[in-house]
Ligand SMILES: Nc1ncnc2c1ncn2[C@@H]1O[C@H](COP(=O)(O)OP(=O)(O)OP(=O)(O)O)[C@@H](O)[C@H]1O
């Protein structure tokens with residue numbers, strides 16, 4: 053694409069791409085997915101690709117990302133290789149229900165067994181056809197395509213991804229691990245859509261891992277809707293580990309009913325360009341939400357997190373903690389919004405964003421946004437950006453700890469505030485190991501990956 | 508062991524140490540006293556390797572080597588240990604992890620295998636008992652939320668773990684109750700042998716009842732203005748620093 057392609061032209065190109073491929077895009081999906089496309093398309097045409105004039109995208113240059121050249125595939129590619137052989141997520145002892153998703157499409161050969169009765173884990177497209185009742189009751193219900201154009205864009209291109217359904221009062225012991233793989237011989241534009249429905253009183257841990265297996269350019273725009281019913285507990289862990297050429301736009305919409313609890317851990321370990329949008333709606337009394345984020349960035353990486361926590365009902369708690377470590381020319385942004393509706397009395401809402409800048413050319417922008425319409429609430433926010441504590445560094449070194457190790461200890465301590473919230477011990481240990489490698493500069497690709505493609 | 512010659516130190520262009528001369532031999536205990544702001548902590552931190560200051564003149568040799576060229580960790584490996592006047596709180600780094608790393612880094616420097624988990628725990632317990640350090644403190648982050656006295660005790664505990672050759676105690680006695688004071692003194696006296704040396708910075712003669720110094724120096728406005736035997740401490744206590752001022756004017 054020419055360098056001076058305008059956002060207007062990019063928008064038109066995407067709309068045309070949709071119209072030209074409408075038949076393949078609609079080929080395997082049910083009415084639930086098709087029915088939201090029209091409105092989403094209209095919203096996208098109105099909103100366009102967000103420029104930096106849009107407040108929420110002020111520090112994130114999407115124009116540059118969208119202006120790159122990508123191919124698009126509207127049907128699942130079949131490789132002759134067995135993906136499970138190529139990609140083994142070897143988290144020792146981490147026993148999960150593994151669900152592979154290749155370039156946005158549910159892998160045809162996923163083998164998921166031993167699920168508790170009534171639990172459904174299947175492809176999004178499949179579920180929209182085979183379970184229209186549950187599917188249509190939730191699909192697209194927690195997303196506002198008028199508000200965010202990436203959500204709109206995702207909604208009219210959406211074809212596949214993962215559908216997870218946990219019936220009332222079912223506790224699923226093994227985490228469900230969705231592994232998104234990017235694997236292709238050309239640069240790709242990828243759309244992924246997941247729907248997770250955890251009914252009343254259920255318990256679920258979903259882990260989403262994002263990997264690029266090749267040194268190709270990817271632009272992925274994923275959207276996950278999570279519904280957590282009354283009294284249900286959902287843990288959502290996202291581990292992003294992609295190459296420096298990749299751009300990942302990740303949108304998560306969490307909807308919580310009364311007395312539910314959701315803990316999210318957004319761990320951005322590696323990636324050229326990452327934008328996470330996390331929307332939480334506390335839609336029932338005494339719901340509790342914890343959203344934790346950690347990112348580690350270097351070279352010219354850009355990682356930005358946007359959160360919006362909406363307190364719609366009284367007696368809810370929310371707590372956001374985002375931490376970033378930036379080195380070299382990395383840039384980052386945190387934009388955290390807390391919205392307390394007028395009926396949401398007795399709200400407790402906290403937000404914290406702390407960053408360490410390891411080089412003078414690293415940049416971080418942090419912006420809290422509080423909108424409070426109830427009077428009996430407790431809200432707080434705080435943001436810091438600074439270097440490693442020189443006094444602490446000297447103290448450690450004066451005890452014989454080498455400078456590099458001392459720096460590592462301090463960075464690790466900083467990161468651990470987030471990691472320690474991961475509820476599954478084996479995953480936590482694995483993340484500790486990955487963060488350890490990352491902070492020591494030894495992680496530039498997921499080291500368990502069998503394909504040494506040099507990213 | 509340690510030889511300081513005409514050391515001049517500046518910070519932001521302001522002279523803080525104005526020509527220090529001091530020789531410490533193995534087996535000796537030196538006390539440094541002097542009024543607030545005289546430069547005692549500056550001298551101590553310079554010896555430990557802090558690079559906040561500019562050394563504009565002078566030489567420091569430690570066991571025959573140029574100390575000023577060594578990194579703080581190298582000095583630690585070679586046996587220098589500073590008990591900080593203000594120990595630093597390090598949230599998120601646990602005492603156990605910190606001590607284990609420190610010990611094993613030191614061992615690696617001396618080409619020794621890392622301590623096994625059980626040997627480390629044994630050592631930890633032994634030293635904990637020696638200095639009367641509560642075990643719930645070792646389970647916490649380094650100095651985080653420790654009381655003033657606990658922080659000082661923690662310095663002595665670390666000293667006992669690392670067994671330095673040259674220990675520098677910067678007002679480790681300040682803010683300690685009488686029992687803790689004895690612990691500090693014991694810590695120092697336990698280390699004392701013909702190969703080790705100690706520099707004790709203090710404002711109080713009290714500590715010197717337990718740690719008997721071979722020499723007492725007065726550091727005043729960036730200079731050592733008086734050096735003598737242990738009786739100097741008593742004299743200072745009695746006459747105050749005004750006396751020093753009039754003495755030095757003579
Ligand atoms: N980082 C710094 N920046 C500016 N001035 C400093 C700095 N560190 C020390 N000084 C100054 O150097 C002088 C000596 O300070 P130092 O801490 O060495 O004194 P001290 O003898 O240890 O005093 P005290 O008995 O109060 O502990 C003081 O005037 C102090 O203000």
Ligand SMILES: [Mg+2]
Nearest residue numbers: 547548549592
């Ligand atoms: Mg001092």
